Amino acid sequence: MMEAGRSHFWHSDGRQLSGLSTLLLLLPFFAIIAFVFVYPILQLLVISVLEPHPTLDNYARVVENPVHMRVLMRTLWTATLVTALSVVLGFPVAYYMSRAKGTVAALVAVCVILPLWSSVLVRTAAWSFLFQRNGLINSALMALGLTSEPFKLLYTQSAVVIAMAHVLLPFMILPIYGALRSIPNDYGRAAAVLGATRLRTFLEVILPLSLPGVVSGSLLVFLTALGFFITPALLGSPQEMMISTLVSKQIREVLDWPFAAALVGVLTVFVTLLAIVFSKTLRFDRLMGNAS
């Protein structure tokens, strides 16, 4: 992702490392990635075009069967909803974090980061207890007399979207926080001196400058959401099936590896295209929050 010519490391005394040393430093990381990620994916893609015989039939099946296209479209739609919800929930938190000081700031940061250390499975299971027909939410609503019949909350698209947004929220908050932190306080003061209200300062100065963070957070959340497996499987019904569940069904139940590989191929192409489009339209170092 880094552009040539700018991707150098520096010695502690400030001298730039030679190209060779840079390469050596990066080698272990890329070796592992190549071995445990790139190689298996490539092998899978090879299966998708070579079995049962050299053919593109497996890809044709993905496109021709309305079920597969529906699942693919639903996956994109769910990821979009999750991203939108994460922005709405994450931006205020990030904004507050960037303004908070001392203990409060530390506390908020811990609250945001701590969930990353607990398993996705545990967080998803917690939601299923809340959403049950006789779960906390329905019991509370019925105790308050707001409803006489329990709502169907579990195994719905809303349940999936809410829980996925919860799981992915840190990936939205942190880049936005990074972007907001790198906006010098002077900008806000300058706007105030020039007579802008706080709202106008926010809308015309802070918000545009934080956009790289929002975009990079959205990209992270959206791409991760595309491959989500546990949460839609546990909280959704078959109508919420996402593409990774479909792949797992093909591998586990139907034992049709070439076709599963073709599904993975389609998803890989999608993700790669999105990543390329974003890295072309926005400079990657800006995405990481180094706006200044």
Next chain:
Amino acid sequence: MLKTGWMWSPAAFVLASVLCGTLPAAAEKLEDQLVIATTGGLMGNTLAKYFYDPFSKAKNVEIVPVAIEVPDQWARAKAMQRTGKVEFDIVTATGPDLVGRTDMLEKIDCAKLPSVQKFGVSDACQPYGVARTTGGMLITYNTETFKTKAPKTWADFWDVKQFPGPRGLPDTGDSDWWVPVAALLADGVKPEQLFPLDINRAYKKLDEIRPNVGVWWKTGDQVQQIMRSREVVMAMSYSGRALAVVKEGVPAAMSWDQAIRDTGYMAVLKGAPDLNAAMAYLDFFYASSDAHVPFMRAVNYATASKSAIELLKLEERNLYATSPENYEKLVKPDFAWIGEHRNELRERWMAWLTR
């Protein structure tokens, strides 16, 4: 020359087995170990207690149990056969697997399994598998919700006016034919006229129940959970799981009427490294009837042992699929037809389910 040799060997064989007091199957040299893949937890532990350990002692073969869910087991087996390194010997198979996955399984010579012939029910030994446990896909319901009148048949399951409340249906294993079969029975098709399945009619009937399905359950644990938490008022369930819920003290009961027979088989993977030990184990499983009764009580499923079910009292016997009273009520699926039409069934199911 050839003829005398042919005459001689069976005679020597019989003599040897009489002298040693062993079964003919055991006369072949057994391997040191035997790898058996089953679901873990209760089933795995109970099998170990009543069958693996005694087998190890009797035959001096170490049993290596592998705890794995059935779909994962097939995925692993497929991967092993692709790479040519088969590690499992005995796997768990369903009825349709014995027809549809014959390319992955070793053919079983029933004549070489005398104990299965002697103590098992008539169809316990199949060309590609030996029956392990038999249950049924049946209706389990909450007895507090339905105090006065209980749902009995699939028509009752579909009758949301008389029996209101959310239902649970499976989205796992063989749901691609279990659920359409239940729909056809609900629509009034006679059990003996089910096959070949009228798929269009089944899905028309399924459209009716769809809005009332609260949960599409994916595992046996989940179907127990939704009955316990009352997420649903009734569900199609594995009989063993329904029985476990009843035993827990949950206000639930089960109806064996029109239950769909569901037998789990022990099958031998093609290319299994410990073939002789595997065949010896299949026979050993039926050799001792005494182990079957406590085994059935522990796992909540009946084995295909004729003698074991007769040891139980009537009341207890009726908790199991193979009791004479229940066995008659079971719907017996045509596995050959299902095996042949598996792709069609699966695609229709997926298309309908994800709609």
